Amino acid sequence: MTAESVPKGGTRGSRIAAGPRLAIPxxxxxxxxxxxxxxxxxxxxxxxxxxxxxxxxxxxxxxxxxxxxxxxxxxxxxxxxxxxxxxxxxxxxxxxxxxxxxxxxxxxxxxxxxxxxxxxxxxxxxxxxxxxxxxxxxxxxxxxxxxxxxxxxxxxxxxxxxxxxxxxxxxxxxxxxxxxxxxxxxxxxxxYGEPGIGPMTWGSDGSLAGVAGQDLTWAHFRDTPGCRGPYFRMRGPELYRWAISEMPAVALRAVDAAGLDLADLAAFVPHQANLRMIEAIADRLGLPGHVVVARDVEDQGNTSAASIPLAISRLKEECAVASGAPALLLGFGAGVAYGAQVIRLP
Missing domain, CATH: 3.40.47.10 (Thiolase/Chalcone synthase)
Structure with missing residues (x-):
């Protein structure tokens, strides 16, 4: 081992190679x-x-x-x-x-x-x-x-x-x-050559775990003879009130983190929970009239984690929004856990 091959302050192997400082969009x-x-x-x-x-x-x-x-x-x-x-x-x-x-x-x-x-x-x-x-x-x-x-x-x-x-x-x-x-x-x-996925704004509130989630654990099912499997239960009115009161602020923070205004958006693609909730959140956000609001839920129902990419896919199929246009994504649900970011549509 030559002197030149030993990092300052230690022997080879004493440090993890940092590599280039990357921030690839x-x-x-x-x-x-x-x-x-x-x-x-x-x-x-x-x-x-x-x-x-x-x-x-x-x-x-x-x-x-x-x-x-x-x-x-x-x-x-x-x-x-x-x-x-x-x-x-x-x-x-x-x-x-x-x-x-x-x-x-x-x-x-x-x-x-x-x-x-x-x-x-x-x-x-x-x-x-x-x-x-x-x-x-x-x-x-x-x-x-x-x-x-x-x-x-x-x-x-x-x-x-x-x-x-x-x-x-x-x-x-x-x-x-x-x-x-x-x-x-x-x-x-x-x-990609330039950022197409904005910073995430997210959070959770475990105190609301009972509002939406499984009513039994798999361990309880295993250990209790004759017990049915766990079901997903939901207290709909409570979840609705929480979502329309809390999620607009989360969405606005994501738009601000992306360096945009609501007027810059071409589409709003929230979790397709139900249409009443989607429309209430969109109304409280005060979205400009030109912003397309995804409504895939009408014919697809609520597919939990899959609902946002399915809704994006339908917007693409219907040519409702141009490629490269900014869209606000907003997910929320069981846990409760939530998150939002602005993307450039594919």
Whole structure:
């Protein structure tokens, strides 16, 4: 070992090489969506629940939701959405360095959904892990992808949000059965010449855990003979009041962090919880009339973490907003956990 090869103040191996100080901008290059083929209209639900099409539309704005078949799993739906995102971006799976899956309904626990999605795609030697932040999961996973690219750990990250909420919902519970749905959305995030994903504003409040979440743990199910599996329960009116009172300020902080004003936005893509909530938050924000508000929930239902990428995909399909236009994303839900950022649409 020569004197020149020894770092000042120690011997080789005593320090971690810092590498170049990187802050590589990232952007969503493309999105992909997977919607199960079976649609469940309100009239079908009214045959087994004390409800009606008029009641559901008035309170939620939902007319239809998707129901996965036995073969449409969190993994297969997520992989199908990811394949569409890769195709839209003109990239092969070999370009992917990491897969980040956002899901609250994957019941396999281990190995992670992300690892299995990577396997389905044929991706090898890639990082893969899950993010659990319920309906804010896509926002969290997107910021993780941005950070991985900014730090030089990856050039392309697949963010896959996939939910099979039908596995968690009590079919006899009118509060949740009329709202939740199945589906997957994916975004390929890549290094780009200028920033396309703004700073994240986020938070959580565990004191509101009882407002939306599983009513039993899997351990309780395991240890209690004859016990049913955990169901996702929700106190809708409380969640509604919390969301419309707290989320506008979170959204405004994200716009400010991006160095923009509301007038600069082209679209608002909130978590597709229900239409009443979306419209109430948009109204309290005071969005200018030219801002397109995503309303994918009307025909898709609430797909938790998958709702935002699915809504972005529909805006793209309908050519409602131009590529490169700024859009405000806002996720919030069980936990409660929430997050927002401004992106440039792919």
């Amino acid at each position: 990232a952007r969503i290059l493309a999105v992909g969506a997977y919607r199960p083929g079976r649609g469940v209209a309100n009239a079908e639900l009214s045959r087994t629940l004390d409800t009606s099409d008029a009641w559901i539309v008035k309170r939620t704005g939902i007319r239809r939701r998707c129901a996965a078949s036995p073969g449409e799993t969190v993994v297969t739906m997520g992989a199908a959405a990811a394949e569409k995102a890769l195709a839209a971006a003109g990239r092969s799976v070999d370009a992917v360095d990491c897969v980040v899956a956002a899901t609250m309904s994957y019941t396999g626990q281990s190995p992670s959904a992300a690892v299995q999605i990577a396997r389905e795609l044929g991706a090898k030697r890639v990082g893969a892990f899950d993010v659990s932040a319920a309906c804010a999961g896509f926002n969290y996973a997107l910021d993780v992808a941005r950070s991985l690219i900014a730090g030089g750990s990856a050039r392309h990250v697949l963010v896959v949000a996939s939910e099979r909420m039908s596995d968690l919902i009590d079919p006899g519970d009118r509060t949740t059965a009329v709202i939740f749905s199945d589906g997957a959305g994916a975004a390929l995030v890549g290094a």
